[in-house]
Amino acid sequence: MAGSDTAPIQRQACVRSVLTNFFGFLGQVTLFGIAAIRDVFRPPFEFEYLMNQMYEVGVGSLSLMLTSGFALGVVMTLHTRSTLVQFGAEAQIPAFQAMAFFNEIGPLVAGLLLSGRVGAGIGAELANMRATEQIDAIETLSVDSFKFLVVTRVIACTVMLPLLTIFMDAAGMFGGFASEHITSNLSWQLYITRAFSNLAVANFIPPTLKTAVFGYLIGTISCFFGYNTNRGSDGVRSASTNSVVVSSLVVILADVLLVKLIFFVFPDRAI
Amino acid sequence: MTDEQRPASPDNNTPALAFDGVSKSFGDRKILDNISFSIGTGEVLCILGRSGTGKSVTLKLMIGLLKADAGKVLAMGDDVATLDGVGLSKMRRKMGFLFQSAALFDSLSVWDNLALPLHRLNQTRSPGEIKDAVEEALEQVGLEKDGGKMPGALSGGMQKRAGLARALVLHPQVLLIDEPSSGLDRITASEIDDLLLKLKTEQHTTMAVVTHDIHGARRLADKFVVLDQSRLLAFGTPGELDARGDQHLNQFISETGQ
Numbered sequence: 001m002a003g004s005d006t007a008p009i010q011r012q013a014c015v016r017s018v019l020t021n022f023f024g025f026l027g028q029v030t031l032f033g034i035a036a037i038r039d040v041f042r043p044p045f046e047f048e049y050l051m052n053q054m055y056e057v058g059v060g061s062l063s064l065m066l067t068s069g070f071a072l073g074v075v076m077t078l079h080t081r082s083t084l085v086q087f088g089a090e091a092q093i094p095a096f097q098a099m100a101f102f103n104e105i106g107p108l109v110a111g112l113l114l115s116g117r118v119g120a121g122i123g124a125e126l127a128n129m130r131a132t133e134q135i136d137a138i139e140t141l142s143v144d145s146f147k148f149l150v151v152t153r154v155i156a157c158t159v160m161l162p163l164l165t166i167f168m169d170a171a172g173m174f175g176g177f178a179s180e181h182i183t184s185n186l187s188w189q190l191y192i193t194r195a196f197s198n199l200a201v202a203n204f205i206p207p208t209l210k211t212a213v214f215g216y217l218i219g220t221i222s223c224f225f226g227y228n229t230n231r232g233s234d235g236v237r238s239a240s241t242n243s244v245v246v247s248s249l250v251v252i253l254a255d256v257l258l259v260k261l262i263f264f265v266f267p268d269r270a271i
Numbered sequence: 272m273t274d275e276q277r278p279a280s281p282d283n284n285t286p287a288l289a290f291d292g293v294s295k296s297f298g299d300r301k302i303l304d305n306i307s308f309s310i311g312t313g314e315v316l317c318i319l320g321r322s323g324t325g326k327s328v329t330l331k332l333m334i335g336l337l338k339a340d341a342g343k344v345l346a347m348g349d350d351v352a353t354l355d356g357v358g359l360s361k362m363r364r365k366m367g368f369l370f371q372s373a374a375l376f377d378s379l380s381v382w383d384n385l386a387l388p389l390h391r392l393n394q395t396r397s398p399g400e401i402k403d404a405v406e407e408a409l410e411q412v413g414l415e416k417d418g419g420k421m422p423g424a425l426s427g428g429m430q431k432r433a434g435l436a437r438a439l440v441l442h443p444q445v446l447l448i449d450e451p452s453s454g455l456d457r458i459t460a461s462e463i464d465d466l467l468l469k470l471k472t473e474q475h476t477t478m479a480v481v482t483h484d485i486h487g488a489r490r491l492a493d494k495f496v497v498l499d500q501s502r503l504l505a506f507g508t509p510g511e512l513d514a515r516g517d518q519h520l521n522q523f524i525s526e527t528g529q
Contacts, residue, residue: 129376133374134377136374137368140334141437142364
């Protein structure tokens with residue numbers, strides 16, 4: 001009898017504990033991200049190290065983005081062709097491809113790929129630096145480890161992801177063209193004309209810029225897990241895994257909000 | 272060398288490093304319990320004790336990487352716990368730290384590891400001056416030909432020497448060293464001891480050295496701190512500790528050093 005009386009209380013305590021942990025984590029990550037933005041404007045500015053990080057994030061991810069974009073472009077065209085042919089609308093394939101890639105597929109897939117490649121790398125690298133006392137060593141040299149390690153990586157992800165998205169969009173369009181050219185001998189000029197016939201600048205700029213937010217989220221979350229771990233090799237493993245899982249999830253959730261925001265700012269695109 | 276970097280002349284009136292009733296715990300585990308000692312400028316303190324008795328924690332408290340739960344840690348007159356980020360940074364500019372694992376940045380070459388603090392803290396220095404400072408520090412530890420190597424390509428002993436060079440490159444007034452001879456052969460360990468002795472006699476660098484090498488410690492130390500089970504077992508000059516005739520202490524020191 002006593003056991004059944006205490007069960008709801010235990011459930012409440014369990015729910016309270018889960019919620020406290022969740023909101024505690026959310027608060028810590030938010031403060032971490034705010035501190036990263038604040039420290040961008042605080043000297044000294046780590047230009048040299050920032051350039052290294054931008055190279056690492058940007059150039060290091062370029063081949064992945066180009067290959068994935070090309071393959072996705074081919075696959076998408078193959079799928080849309082089989083459907084649109086039934087309605088005699090295969091001429092719309094380039095426009096459909098451009099709309100899908102520039103609006104959603106390019107930005108979202110680029111964000112997810114970056115969270116996989118760079119997010120895991122940042123989480124593991126910083127966690128390893130923490131485990132091997134390299135972050136402590138930076139502090140003993142009077143160098144601000146947060147500015148040096150975290151801020152540079154967050155900036156690099158924020159700046160480079162929109163650029164990588166442009167490359168992914170271009171590779172996707174090229175993949176679509178290659179597929180169409182092989183299937184129907186469509187010329188490059190006609191493909192491009194059809195692709196961009198219904199595309200305005202407003203279709204391209206906001207979705208590409210939203211990836212800067214994705215990049216900021218990926219950089220912040222990955223750095224948070226790596227910088228704050230303190231559990232040796234186990235910490236490296238969990239920081240790497242958590243960086244990918246949480247940043248991928250947050251990118252997808254943020255995409256929902258940002259698409260709604262874009263539709264709010266550009267209502268003509270919501271039709 | 273700027274005035275800030277120049278080692279102070281020996282002056283034992285003001286403690287360079289002091290612990291006043293310091294306690295530190297990690298969770299339920301008490302690491303240090305009410306520890307008090309002090310050393311003057313230019314003195315060398317060797318911290319002895321079994322593994323896990325809080326020797327490395329003592330060094331990290333001195334440089335503000337950890338905060339004491341109770342008591343005061345004084346470094347060059349500053350109460351470390353009360354310093355803000357800027358104050359802590361200023362204090363650390365006068366200190367060098369050699370980690371037990373050397374803790375070199377594995378994404379940078381040895382040369383860049385040494386140049387990093389010079390670039391960040393001495394932005395008025397020309398590239399030529401930075402080059403000279405790095406080469407001087409590498410030469411001090413016998414790594415003048417290995418500056419271009421990555422830390423992963425160095426042996427454990429070479430990493431330790433590179434770590435020491437990085438700690439020396441800013442000409443610190445206070446040097447904190449965590450097990451300088453661990454993992455080194457006798458000859459290299461002796462060379463490191465000679466270098467530390469030279470820093471002591473020629474530059475009057477204040478040092479706190481965690482070590483298990485009792486012979487090296489006797490050559491180097493002005494004072495011993497002996498820790499056992501989170502408490503201060505003994506503090507004094509080697510002569511004072513020997514003169515006590517405490518067999519338990521002498522046996523403990525010799526066993527710790529094995």
